[in-house]
Amino acid sequence: MTTPGYKYIEAAELVEKLKERETNPHAVAIVDVRDDDFDGGNIVGARNVPSSVFSNRVLDVADELRSYEHxxxxxxxxxxxxxxxxRIYSEIREAALTNGRWPDDGMTAGDQEVLVLRDGxxxxxxxxxxxKNLVENWKSDAGIWF
Incomplete structure (x- = not known):
């Protein structure tokens, strides 16, 4: 059995990583793959790449995020x-590294940690x-929480 290529991160751990962005803008990137349920709020700075189009955009996402630590x-x-x-991102990223897609330009692509936010x-x-440093566009009446 193969490993999934990612680990889970708890909300409180993510908050600490988000705070690191103040001194290191490439500490962490957030990819929110919600579709229509993206309305109602999001983590500050999250990239919304809906799951319905993720497979078509994953290589572009990997290119954009290759310099992030997490x-x-x-x-x-x-x-x-x-x-x-x-999982898909991790597989595509690994293939890009193996195939030399990214030049050796000091980026941290090989050291990147792929994580999933537990409980979303x-x-x-x-x-x-x-x-407001963690959540933006909050709508309590969005009706997706319960």
Missing amino acids: VVFHCALSQQRGPKAA FVGFGPRYKDD
């Missing part, structure tokens, strides 16, 4: 879409919705 994927609950996207935005959003 890339965190999530969906609403991180039970299906988030882990699937993280449903676990993160309501907990940190009042911190």
